[in-house]
Amino acid sequence: YNKMNDKHTNLHQAPTGHTLRMLQLPKFLQQLVAKFKTIRSKTDSLGGMMGMLTGAGEPVASTKEVEGDDRLSAFQSRMTRLEELLHNPKQSEFTVVTIPTEVATAETQRLLIALQEEKVAVRRVIINQILPASSVGDDASLDAKTKTFIDRVRREQQKSLGDLKLLANQYEAPLIEVPYFDTEVRTVYGLRVISNCIFP
Numbered sequence: 001y002n003k004m005n006d007k008h009t010n011l012h013q014a015p016t017g018h019t020l021r022m023l024q025l026p027k028f029l030q031q032l033v034a035k036f037k038t039i040r041s042k043t044d045s046l047g048g049m050m051g052m053l054t055g056a057g058e059p060v061a062s063t064k065e066v067e068g069d070d071r072l073s074a075f076q077s078r079m080t081r082l083e084e085l086l087h088n089p090k091q092s093e094f095t096v097v098t099i100p101t102e103v104a105t106a107e108t109q110r111l112l113i114a115l116q117e118e119k120v121a122v123r124r125v126i127i128n129q130i131l132p133a134s135s136v137g138d139d140a141s142l143d144a145k146t147k148t149f150i151d152r153v154r155r156e157q158q159k160s161l162g163d164l165k166l167l168a169n170q171y172e173a174p175l176i177e178v179p180y181f182d183t184e185v186r187t188v189y190g191l192r193v194i195s196n197c198i199f200p
Contacts, residue, residue: 020114027083033076089121096173097126100160108164112171125168126198129180131157 086092094115098108108125115122131154142150161177168175178197185194 019111023086023114023118023120027079029075029079033072033079036072087119093121093123095124095126096122097128098164099129100127100157100164102156102160105160105163105167109167112167112173116171122171122173124176124198125164125171125173126176126178127161127164128178130161130177131180133158 096108096111096115098104112122112125131150133154165175176198178194181193185191
């Protein structure tokens with residue numbers, strides 16, 4: 001969130017592994033730049049020593065080398081600010097979006113643990129594609145195999161929902177349930193429907 005121009009920036013992240021690498025990227029790049037600058041400094045010192053031994057004097061850094069050092073320092077500073085931004089609960093927050101399956105629940109738990117370790121604020125957990133809780137066993141328009149299939153999926157979803165609710169309570173993140181729509185959610189109108197589910 002940028003207070004200067006009242007704008008929000010939303011980052012839509014891929015699965016858990018990619019998200020965790022994204023959170024660790026600023027720190028990794030800071031360390032990489034620091035190591036590169038250390039190597040440059042040692043190289044310059046070695047060049048100075050060789051110049052003194054040969055009588056050529058200390059080497060003078062070229063304009064390009066100075067500009068390169070300035071760019072590295074500026075990049076390192078930007079990565080520092082980015083890391084501070086991601087870990088500032090007043091400016092950044094994380095919303096976990098998942099589905100009620102056993103594998104997705106395990107991934108959600110892994111993500112929540114990592115976000116807590118990284119001290120990243122989690123404001124809500126959204127569970128998408130939830131089937132209605134009522135049984136379809138009495139629906140005469142469905143054949144027996146379809147009824148059995150849907151009821152099995154529903155039971156598995158209810159089990160995962162219970163696990164996700166426990167996780168959300170453990171990490172003090174409000175849980176929001178979004179139903180499984182009978183059509184693909186597209187266009188602005190579809191997004192408004194989703195928005196009404198998340199922010200009633």
